[in-house]
Amino acid sequence: MRIGIFGTGGMADALGTQWARAGHDLVVSGRSDPAALAGRLGAATGTWRETAAFADVLLLAIPAGAIGDVLAAAGPLPGKVLVDCTNDPGLTGTPVASRIVTDAHVVKAFNLAHVDVWRMTPPVFDGRPLSVPLCGDDPAALEAVSTLVRDVGAKPVRAGGLDRAALLEATAAFAIGLWFAGEDAQAILTPVS
Numbered sequence: 001m002r003i004g005i006f007g008t009g010g011m012a013d014a015l016g017t018q019w020a021r022a023g024h025d026l027v028v029s030g031r032s033d034p035a036a037l038a039g040r041l042g043a044a045t046g047t048w049r050e051t052a053a054f055a056d057v058l059l060l061a062i063p064a065g066a067i068g069d070v071l072a073a074a075g076p077l078p079g080k081v082l083v084d085c086t087n088d089p090g091l092t093g094t095p096v097a098s099r100i101v102t103d104a105h106v107v108k109a110f111n112l113a114h115v116d117v118w119r120m121t122p123p124v125f126d127g128r129p130l131s132v133p134l135c136g137d138d139p140a141a142l143e144a145v146s147t148l149v150r151d152v153g154a155k156p157v158r159a160g161g162l163d164r165a166a167l168l169e170a171t172a173a174f175a176i177g178l179w180f181a182g183e184d185a186q187a188i189l190t191p192v193s
């Protein structure tokens, strides 16, 4: 797959490392010089627009508040898959994905686990592989992102259309708030039996 990564921070590094290992072709764009991350990933660098033109799949690994400006700079994205891992920075549960204006096929994914989890190879907890909920409307886009989830060593879970992405974002806000408060958020979502 040809993957463009918007951002050079923790999530770009963690997921980019996994996808480079899986053999995908990567191009990285950043507000700061993306050369260091691209070097680690064996990737090329590009402007927002060059990376968008190259990619079949684009990862938004930037703050939610920067999405509008970055997508405007990237230009039209017809038929591209846009993976949105962003969370509302205030952790208020304010929807992000539903406010993204684009002609790409948006898939909400990778927003629920901490960046260190995305560095695990593979992310397995008590013998259970991490499950990664995906929200999106386009079947081919969901299939592409499912492949990228499996490349991380995790299990994709189809969690409904993009209209349900706000639930994923609210879940992240709720769980992260509990982690920050020192609670064991994982203990809340118990197995059925």
Ligand SMILES: NC(=O)c1ccc[n+]([C@@H]2O[C@H](COP(=O)([O-])OP(=O)(O)OC[C@H]3O[C@@H](n4cnc5c(N)ncnc54)[C@H](OP(=O)(O)O)[C@@H]3O)[C@@H](O)[C@H]2O)c1
Binding pocket: 007, 008, 009, 010, 011, 012, 030, 031, 032, 060, 061, 062, 063, 064, 065, 066, 070, 085, 086, 087, 088, 089, 110, 111, 112, 113, 114, 115, 116
């Ligand atoms: N960290 C986590 O555990 C985690 C988990 C799940 C989801 N997320 C989400 O993933 C996204 C990225 O998180 P991260 O942890 O990778 O953050 P990060 O390490 O702080 O990296 C953020 C990246 O976005 C760039 N950026 C910041 N403001 C920008 C702007 N106005 N325009 C363009 N680029 C800008 C930064 O560039 P500079 O280097 O120039 O500042 C950097 O490349 C966030 O939306 C976050 O909510 C994070």
